[in-house]
Amino acid sequence: MIKAKKFSIEDSNIANLGTELEKNVKHAAAEKENAWKQAGLQVGIEIWRIEKFHVVPWPKEQYGKFYSGDCYIVLRTYKKTPDAEKFSYDVHFWIGLNSTQDEYGTAAYKTVELDDHLHSAAVQHREIQGSETELFLTYFPKIQFLEGGIGSGFHHVEVKDYNPRLLQLKGKKSIVIREVPLQHESLNSSDVFVLDHGLQLYQMHGKDSNHIERAKAAEFAAHIQNERPGAEVKIFDETDNDENSAKFWEYLGGKKAISANAAAQSAPQVAPKKLLKLTEKGTDIKAVELDLVSQDQLESKDVFILDNGSHIFIWVGKDASKEEKSRALGFATDYLVKYNRPKNLPISRIVEGHENDAFLQSFDK
Numbered sequence: 001m002i003k004a005k006k007f008s009i010e011d012s013n014i015a016n017l018g019t020e021l022e023k024n025v026k027h028a029a030a031e032k033e034n035a036w037k038q039a040g041l042q043v044g045i046e047i048w049r050i051e052k053f054h055v056v057p058w059p060k061e062q063y064g065k066f067y068s069g070d071c072y073i074v075l076r077t078y079k080k081t082p083d084a085e086k087f088s089y090d091v092h093f094w095i096g097l098n099s100t101q102d103e104y105g106t107a108a109y110k111t112v113e114l115d116d117h118l119h120s121a122a123v124q125h126r127e128i129q130g131s132e133t134e135l136f137l138t139y140f141p142k143i144q145f146l147e148g149g150i151g152s153g154f155h156h157v158e159v160k161d162y163n164p165r166l167l168q169l170k171g172k173k174s175i176v177i178r179e180v181p182l183q184h185e186s187l188n189s190s191d192v193f194v195l196d197h198g199l200q201l202y203q204m205h206g207k208d209s210n211h212i213e214r215a216k217a218a219e220f221a222a223h224i225q226n227e228r229p230g231a232e233v234k235i236f237d238e239t240d241n242d243e244n245s246a247k248f249w250e251y252l253g254g255k256k257a258i259s260a261n262a263a264a265q266s267a268p269q270v271a272p273k274k275l276l277k278l279t280e281k282g283t284d285i286k287a288v289e290l291d292l293v294s295q296d297q298l299e300s301k302d303v304f305i306l307d308n309g310s311h312i313f314i315w316v317g318k319d320a321s322k323e324e325k326s327r328a329l330g331f332a333t334d335y336l337v338k339y340n341r342p343k344n345l346p347i348s349r350i351v352e353g354h355e356n357d358a359f360l361q362s363f364d365k
Contacts, residue, residue, distance in 0.1 A: 033110070036117040039075055040089055045139050046075045048110075050103045051150055055110050064140035068096040068129055068179075069149025071107040073114065075122075076139060088354070089122035091115060092136055096149055097129045108329070123356055124349040126329070130178075131344040133311065135358065137174045142216065144177040164197040164251055167220075175216040184252045189238060190261040192217040195248050199228060202248035203235045208260070271341065273364065276305040278324055278331060285324065287335065295363045300352060303328055305335050308362035311346045312336070315359070318352040 035048055035055040047058040050071045058072065066072060076090040091114055093107040108126075115122045127136050129145060137143060147165070166182045169175055170191040180186040187193060189206040192213045201221050205214050221233040234244040238258070249255040275297060276287040287305060290297050298304055300317040303324040307313075312335065314328045332347045350359055 033113060033117075036114055039114060040077045040087060040118050043077050043079065043087070046077070048073045049150070050106045050110070053102070053106050064142055065144045065146065066094060066096065066129070067149035068098040068145065068147050070096050071099045071103040073107055073111055074136070074139070075114065086121075089115075089118050090125060090135065090356070091118075091122045092125040092127050092133075094127040094132075094136075095129060098147070098149065120351050121354055123351075123354060123359075124329070126347040128344045128346075131342075131346060133346045133348075133358075137171075137176060140174060142175050142177065142220065144179075146179045164195060167194045167196060168192075169194065169213055169217045169220065171216075172210065172212050175213065175220075177220065182251065184256055184258070187252070187258040188261050189258055194221060195251055196224065197251075199231045200247070201225075201231060201233045202244070203233055204245070204248055205235070205237045206258075207238045271307070271309045273309055273362070274305075274307040274339075276307075276335070278303040278305070280321060280324065285327065285331070287331065287338075293362075293364045295360070298352075303331070305332060306359070306362055307335070307339075307341070311348065311358065311362070312341075313359050313362065314347070314349045315355075316349065316351045 033055060035057065039046060045063065047063055048055045049058050050056075050073070055073065072094045074092040074094060076092075077087050078089075079086075080088050091111055093104075093111045095104050095107065111124055115124055125133060125136065127133060144167075164182060166180050166186055168178050168180045168186065168191050182195075187204075187206075189208045191206050192209045193204045193206070194217060195202040195204070201224060203217055203221055205217075218235070221235075225231045225233060234247070236242060236245040236248070241255075245255075273293045275290045275293045277290055277297070277299075278285055278287050279302070293306070298315060298317070301319045302317050303320050304315045304317075305312065306315060312332050314332050316325055316328055328349050329347065332349075333343075335341070336343055336345060348356075348359070350356065
C-alpha cells in the first residue's frame with residue numbers, strides 16, 4: 001500500500017492537488033452528504049473530522065481538542081443581531097501539520113460542499129495548526145492541539161505505557177494548550193507548562209505568567225486527574241528549587257535559564273496592506289494590484305484579494321464568473337507564493353453580502 005502524502009503548506013493550493021484526489025473526493029460525495037442534513041439549523045458550534053474521504057461527526061465531549069494528524073471542519077452558526085431572521089455562518093477547515101494531503105484536500109472540498117448546502121451564505125476559513133485565527137480560538141474556552149490522529153497512524157495509549165509530553169498553556173480570554181517538543185528550548189518565562197507523564201503531572205509557572213493562565217492550568221490538571229484515578233499533580237514556580245520541580249527539570253536535561261518570551265521573539269512582522277483585483281483574459285486570470293485599499297474599489301462582477309498584513313481575504317462579487325468563484329481559494333494560495341508571503345497565513349473566502357467585521361475593518365479609512 002502506498003502511504004498517503006503528508007500535508008505540506010508549500011503544496012496547499014487545492015487547485016493543484018491533482019485529478020486523482022478530486023476523483024476520490026467526488027466519489028465519496030456521490031451520494032448526498034449525510035453529515036450536512038442537520039448542519040446549521042441552530043446557533044452553536046458543530047465539528048466533523050475527515051476520515052478516509054468521509055465526514056464524521058466529532059464527539060461533543062471532544063470539542064476544543066484537535067490532533068495534528070487530522071483535519072477537521074468547524075461550523076459556527078450565529079445571528080448578527082438578536083432579532084435577525086436569518087442565520088449567519090463561519091465554516092473553518094483546520095489542517096493538522098501531520099495530516100495527509102488527501103485529508104486536507106477532502107476538508108477543503110467538503111467545506112465548499114457545506115457552504116453550498118448553506119446557500120453560499122458562509123464565510124470560509126482555512127486554518128493551519130499553529131496559525132489559527134483569533135475568531136477560531138474564541139469558539140472554545142479551552143483549546144488543545146495535541147499529537148496523534150487517525151490519518152497519521154497514532155492510537156490511544158494506556159496510562160501505564162504513557163510517553164511524557166510537554167504542554168504549553170497561554171492566553172487570557174481563551175486558553176490555548178499546545179503540545180510542544182519535550183526539550184528545554186520549548187520553555188519560556190511568560191507561560192505555564194505542564195509535563196504530563198500519565199499518573200505524574202508537573203505544572204511549572206513561568207515567573208511572568210499571568211494568574212489566569214495559572215488558574216486554567218490548575219483546572220486542566222484537575223480534569224486530567226478526574227480522567228485518571230491515582231494521578232498526582234506537582235505545582236511549582238520557575239524559580240523554585242524543591243523536590244516538586246526536580247523531576248520536571250530531569251526530563252528536560254537539567255535546570256537552565258529559559259527565554260523571557262519565545263513566542264514574542266518569533267512573531268511574524270505585519271506586511272503593508274494590498275488590494276488586488278482578479279481579471280479574466282480569455283482562459284487566463286490575472287491579479288492586478290490596486291492603488292487604494294478602499295472598500296469603494298470592490299465591484300460585484302469581480303473577485304478581489306485583500307491582504308491586511310496578517311490575514312488574506314478573498315471577496316467574491318455576486319456577479320463574478322463561475323470560473324472566478326470556483327478558483328477563489330486557489331488564487332489566494334497562488335498570491336502567497338507570488339508575493340513571498342508566509343504560507344501559513346489565515347485565508348478567508350467571503351461572498352458579497354456576507355461580509356464580517358474582520359474583513360470590513362481591514363480597509364483603510
